[in-house]
Amino acid sequence: MPQDHRPAKSVRVLLAEDQGMMRGALALLLGLEPDIEVVAQVARGDAIVDTALTTRPDVALLDIELPGRSGLDAAADLRDEVPDCRVLILTTFGRPGYLRRAMEAGAAGFLVKDGPVEELAAAIRKVLTGETVIDPALAAAALSAGPSPLTARERDVLNASVDGTTVSDIAGTLHLSESTVRNYLSSAIGKTGTRNRMEAVRAARQQGWL
Numbered sequence: 001m002p003q004d005h006r007p008a009k010s011v012r013v014l015l016a017e018d019q020g021m022m023r024g025a026l027a028l029l030l031g032l033e034p035d036i037e038v039v040a041q042v043a044r045g046d047a048i049v050d051t052a053l054t055t056r057p058d059v060a061l062l063d064i065e066l067p068g069r070s071g072l073d074a075a076a077d078l079r080d081e082v083p084d085c086r087v088l089i090l091t092t093f094g095r096p097g098y099l100r101r102a103m104e105a106g107a108a109g110f111l112v113k114d115g116p117v118e119e120l121a122a123a124i125r126k127v128l129t130g131e132t133v134i135d136p137a138l139a140a141a142a143l144s145a146g147p148s149p150l151t152a153r154e155r156d157v158l159n160a161s162v163d164g165t166t167v168s169d170i171a172g173t174l175h176l177s178e179s180t181v182r183n184y185l186s187s188a189i190g191k192t193g194t195r196n197r198m199e200a201v202r203a204a205r206q207q208g209w210l
Contacts, residue, residue: 010037011128014057014085016074018043018066022113026061029117036121045069052082059124064091064098072101079106086127090120097148097208099134109133148209149191157184158204161197 013030015038017023027038040055042048046068052060060078062071075087088109089102102110108127111120112135123133150158160170167185171178185197192203204210 010035011059011124012037012039012055012057013124014038014040014042014048014052014055014060016042016045016048016060016062016066016071017090018063026117026120030121030124033121036124043067045071045074048074049077049081052078052085056082057085058128059086059088061088061090061120061124064089064093064102072098072105072107075102075107076105088123088127088133093208095206095208097204099208100147101208111135148204148207150188150204150209151184154184154188154191155204155210157181158188158197158201159210161185161201164198 013036015023015027015030017026020043023041023043027041030036030038039057040051042051043066045062045066048060048062048069048071060075060082062074064071066074071089071091075089078085078087086109087102087105087107088111089098089107090111090113091098092113099110109123109132111123111133115135126133148155156174157170157176160173165173167178167181170176171181174181176184185200188204189195189197189200192200194200194203201210
């Protein structure tokens with residue numbers, strides 16, 4: 001049988017990706033690196049923290065748009081509950097707002113999925129040593145775009161509006177009065193320069209603010 005030539009201390013990686021084929025391919029390619037070991041794979045954002053608490057990875061490689069909980073929210077949870085785990089965001093959507101939110105959540109890196117696996121492996125090693133790794137083009141775009149103008153509550157209300165939910169339902173979900181919900185929606189529509197809440201949701205998503 002062939003010998004395993006991994007070093008005594010490999011980098012332990014948790015991989016969160018909802019697309020099975022992409023997840024399997026990434027795990028396989030990273031597993032070919034002599035100093036990297038994929039110790040856990042999850043398809044849902046709400047499984048990330050529990051899995052990390054069980055497997056204790058050195059680096060969590062997270063997609064953003066995951067069922068159950070976004071990778072950005074999970075990154076903030078990992079910072080609080082598994083502080084020794086470094087977070088590297090890997091996403092299809094290189095949106096400036098996502099980068100800012102990832103950094104605010106404590107992520108150590110942000111890359112888009114169209115890069116070579118060698119670049120990803122190098123990024124994993126760098127964040128483990130304390131470096132921050134950010135896609136250069138995205139970093140420049142984030143600087144020019146500026147911060148999100150939306151408050152946390154405005155984001156909550158827009159997120160709750162995604163499926164065309166009524167104002168009454170949003171108010172009940174967020175424990176707010178209907179008039180407060182309307183005020184937040186009006187403010188968000190104004191800040192996004194749109195005509196209604198569905199346009200505001202689309203515009204905010206395109207910027208990575210949601």
